[in-house]
Amino acid sequence: MIHIDNLNYVYPKSGKHAIKGIDFNIEKGEIFGFLGPSGAGKTTTQRLIIGLLTGYDGQIEILGKERRLWQKDIFEKIGVAFDFPNLYLKLTALENLKLIGSYYKNCPKDFDSLLDMVGLLSDKHQRVEHFSKGMKMRLNFIRSIMHDPDVMFFDEPTSGLDPVNARIIKEQILYMKSKGKTIFLTTHNMTVAEQLCDHVAFINDGVLSAIDTPSNLMVEHGTAYVKLRYIHNQQEMETAFPLSGIGDNKAFKEILEQDRIITIHSGEATLEDVFIKFTGRKLIG
């Protein structure tokens, strides 16, 4: 569905070399997570594929055609939701969908079903300016998919949402996948990536450092651990030890024997651990 080959991009004004020769493929019907900290190049890559940025080197093939050769017709086939809602604030939810939907050849008819999908049916006559951020993001989500596109781009789809709203969006993304849609997701939220993505790519300073399934990355590059919380010299302390060879770990045994243990927890490696290992950077949004 999407093939990226040796993609390079330099911002014309600042001269910043934002994307440095990256390659990846996204197959039909998969959720592909593009992960990285702020400023790493994930939004730039997404904007290049969408066509909001031009003047790149390398290849961007989407829906069987080089991006440069697509006209605006491409937006009949792709749906985009940015990390901020793009909606007419003075119009109601329904008015927004009707107006924006009328730009598409594949204009939706049953707006109520769409609104119901994200729990906004009862608010359809309310002006968007009175919506909470979660409601705006949910409306923005259906705004981006209402023309039934084949490829969907979501930029930080759960950013700033409470767990209930985030779950609604995540469920809808999985529902889209079940319908065979291809989804390109940029996020710095590793939990979202673990839960949703078939493949993830790590980007840092414009370079891709790894691409694989989340589970493979965690098994190959992560480390399972045992975390102890204990009292040592009347001070509460916490130490984590690698799970492998724990039986022979002297420091671990000493704590068990000499100190008062409060809790013992074992944990698996997370995608965030793997990311930090690859890039040396924490995922602060």
Place this chain on the structure above:
Amino acid sequence: MIPTKPNASDAYGQRLLSALKADILFQFKQGFYFVYLILSLFYLIVFYQLDNLWLSYIMPIVLFMDPSVLGLFFIGGILLLEKEQGILSLMYVTPLRIWEYILSKVISLCFISLMAVLLISIIAYKDNVNYIYLVVGVILTSVFFTLCGFLVATRSKSVNDFFVKIIPWMMLLILPCFLLVFYPNLVVLGLIPSVASLKLVWGAYHPLSFLEFIILVLYMTSLNVILLKYTYRIFQNKMVLE
């Protein structure tokens, strides 16, 4: 499944119509039509106090200011409000073409001006009016000033920034019109776009030869086409791709 129904109608015309509908609704909900209504009522009340001789001088000037000055300000407000609400980014990721977006703004503002001007003139002016001259003059004036406002708005960061930047432009465009009072027969003044469009509106209430009308129309139309193409290029680079 998302319920969908393919629309077989002409996509270009359909999208432009949809954009027009969106713009008119947006302008209505933002209170632009209300402002026009209040202003029109204010003009009507004032004009009712004047006799037709006075009106024949004051009305064309007021009716010229309506599509020009208001058009200049309104387009900036609309564009920057839409930018703040993320509508500009949205427009780029829909099939709506950039020229459809620009034309829709120009046509919707032209429509609102035309309605106000016709309403005031029909109600308040009792003598003969050449409504063909008036309609053509208001359309060409509105398109020109809206596109000028468009260009200034593309260089503005916020609504406030736009208002600061538009004032010198407004002075530059409007002030030469006052020269007409002192040099009514100076042909070269007609080369200034604002003067040319004022002459068209003025011609609806005072004698204006058909030849001069045609020359002014061709001149303003050419200017508007050039300005439209330039606005398209600047708008694409400045507002959308940045």
